[in-house]
Amino acid sequence: MRSYWALARGSFMVGLVYRFGFLFSILGNIIYLGVAYYLWRSIYQGAETLRGLTFNETYLYVALGSTVFILLKTYADWEIAYEIREGIIAVHLTKPLDLQLLMLAYSLGATLMNLAAITLPTVLILTLVFKVSIPLGLGLALFPLSLLLALLISFCFDYFVGLLAFYIDSNWGISMTKEIIITVLSGALIPLQFFPAGLQAVLRWLPFQAIYHTPLMLVTRPDQGWETFLPMLGVQATWAVVLVVLTRLFYGQAIKVLRIAGG
Amino acid sequence: MRTLARYLRLYFIIEAQYIKARMQYRADFLVSSIGMFFSSLATLAVFWILFNSINDLAGWTFMEMVFIYAFYMIAISPMQILFDHFWQLRFHIRQGTFLKYYFRPLNMMFYYMSEMFDLKGLTQLLVGIGLLIYASTQLEISWTAARVILLLVTLFSAALVQVAVVLIATCAAFWVVDSWPVLGLAWKLREFAPYPMSIFDGAFRFTFTYIIPIGFVAFYPSQLFLRPEQVSPLVYASPLIGIALFALMYWIWTQGVNSYTGTGS
Numbered sequence: 001m002r003s004y005w006a007l008a009r010g011s012f013m014v015g016l017v018y019r020f021g022f023l024f025s026i027l028g029n030i031i032y033l034g035v036a037y038y039l040w041r042s043i044y045q046g047a048e049t050l051r052g053l054t055f056n057e058t059y060l061y062v063a064l065g066s067t068v069f070i071l072l073k074t075y076a077d078w079e080i081a082y083e084i085r086e087g088i089i090a091v092h093l094t095k096p097l098d099l100q101l102l103m104l105a106y107s108l109g110a111t112l113m114n115l116a117a118i119t120l121p122t123v124l125i126l127t128l129v130f131k132v133s134i135p136l137g138l139g140l141a142l143f144p145l146s147l148l149l150a151l152l153i154s155f156c157f158d159y160f161v162g163l164l165a166f167y168i169d170s171n172w173g174i175s176m177t178k179e180i181i182i183t184v185l186s187g188a189l190i191p192l193q194f195f196p197a198g199l200q201a202v203l204r205w206l207p208f209q210a211i212y213h214t215p216l217m218l219v220t221r222p223d224q225g226w227e228t229f230l231p232m233l234g235v236q237a238t239w240a241v242v243l244v245v246l247t248r249l250f251y252g253q254a255i256k257v258l259r260i261a262g263g
Numbered sequence: 264m265r266t267l268a269r270y271l272r273l274y275f276i277i278e279a280q281y282i283k284a285r286m287q288y289r290a291d292f293l294v295s296s297i298g299m300f301f302s303s304l305a306t307l308a309v310f311w312i313l314f315n316s317i318n319d320l321a322g323w324t325f326m327e328m329v330f331i332y333a334f335y336m337i338a339i340s341p342m343q344i345l346f347d348h349f350w351q352l353r354f355h356i357r358q359g360t361f362l363k364y365y366f367r368p369l370n371m372m373f374y375y376m377s378e379m380f381d382l383k384g385l386t387q388l389l390v391g392i393g394l395l396i397y398a399s400t401q402l403e404i405s406w407t408a409a410r411v412i413l414l415l416v417t418l419f420s421a422a423l424v425q426v427a428v429v430l431i432a433t434c435a436a437f438w439v440v441d442s443w444p445v446l447g448l449a450w451k452l453r454e455f456a457p458y459p460m461s462i463f464d465g466a467f468r469f470t471f472t473y474i475i476p477i478g479f480v481a482f483y484p485s486q487l488f489l490r491p492e493q494v495s496p497l498v499y500a501s502p503l504i505g506i507a508l509f510a511l512m513y514w515i516w517t518q519g520v521n522s523y524t525g526t527g528s
Contacts, residue, residue: 024444024447170295173294183305194313
């Protein structure tokens with residue numbers, strides 16, 4: 001475990017090199033917060049609630065969503081594809097380490113860096129400049145746990161697509177397709193409540209909404225009881241376990257076909 | 264004029280070879296095109312979901328939004344297809360491989376852009392054309408010869424705006440170590456182009472109209488076809504804005520090329 005911790009710390013430190021980049025990320029976030037404000041204001045057009053959500057709730061959801069988005073994108077797929085192309089992955093495989101845990105450790109380090117450098121400043125701006133109040137409640141207390149499960153699920157998708165690079169040389173199209181499917185179907189851009197009823201009923205059971213919709217709803221509507229939150233977290237935890245098991249089984253297959261040219 | 268003809272001929276020769284080389288990797292072409300197809304439809308899916316709860320967005324109907332979005336798709340595809348190599352400019356500059364572009368009796372920007380022709384971008388163009396035909400049939404827009412010419416002119420200038428904004432951001436690589444953040448920001452801003460600019464006010468509307476004029480990539484020129492009676496005189500100036508921005512971008516590029524000293528590695 002100690003060696004994985006060291007890897008996570010290393011990837012956290014790498015983030016420090018790109019301080020200039022964080023400024024632009026925060027700037028991009030602020031512009032997005034503004035655009036989202038105007039967009040949703042014109043969608044609500046003065047209506048009290050839409051689909052059971054007030055303007056403030058929806059805006060908090062969408063605004064927080066954009067910063068959570070940065071946290072949960074692990075880029076493990078791009079990393080693995082790059083390492084196969086360059087042959088670096090061979091070096092990893094000779095180490096007495098588990099590839100999945102190694103990639104997870106990298107992702108965790110980068111996520112912690114982004115949390116400190118992008119998410120926290122954006123949340124501060126959100127509350128101080130845009131005057132959005134974050135309501136307190138049980139949901140907020142469960143948010144960190146839910147976010148951790150969401151990271152695990154998101155990572156499993158990225159890692160799975162990364163393993164596909166063992167089979168095909170071209171990763172751009174697959175990564176892009178995965179990204180669009182997750183972004184649209186997870187409620188990262190629009191709360192699930194706005195989806196057509198039939199689609200919503202299906203999406204609630206899929207792993208995509210467990211990445212963004214679940215943790216974001218915990219913050220948007222934190223004043224509900226265990227009877228609401230427990231099933232939400234249950235679906236999340238189940239998918240996390242299922243996806244970890246599936247990706248581990250898939251790794252066992254994929255490793256057999258891996259060919260590395262050069263290095 | 265003769266130079267232009269020569270460059271065009273050269274461009275076709277270079278791209279023909281490039282496409283032949285890429286076609287060695289048919290699976291890559293197919294998978295990338297599928298990815299491009301999905302990413303072309305993402306924002307449209309967002310509009311579709313939103314219009315389940317609302318009838319109009321700041322007075323614009325869903326079909327009008329589809330038209331604006333189709334215009335946007337077509338306007339951004341020249342950037343994708345012809346200028347895709349600029350995504351790698353920062354790597355070439357940092358690793359010193361950019362030096363090779365100084366050693367040919369060719370315009371450097373031409374030489375650099377000709378090294379890549381993004382085939383998957385054709386998917387984006389096709390999606391855009393398909394949606395434009397669909398939306399204008401639904402909206403019963405009558406395409407007179409004059410309108411078609413107007414469409415081509417406005418699409419051309421919208422494409423110039425889009426190319427100029429992104430390329431100015433990539434040129435940052437000549438002066439800063441990692442230009443990715445600047446490029447990422449420009450790319451993110453571009454995504455706001457298909458939204459009605461009328462939803463914004465204050466600093467945002469001013470910025471998107473005059474400073475980083477992404478409003479001219481899709482929304483303002485689309486008004487010429489959707490609501491010709493409401494168009495502000497500024498929209499008729501959009502070809503000039505496209506050309507002026509492109510010229511500015513070329514000037515910045517020239518400054519960057521002249522100041523580049525290599526990395527010594």
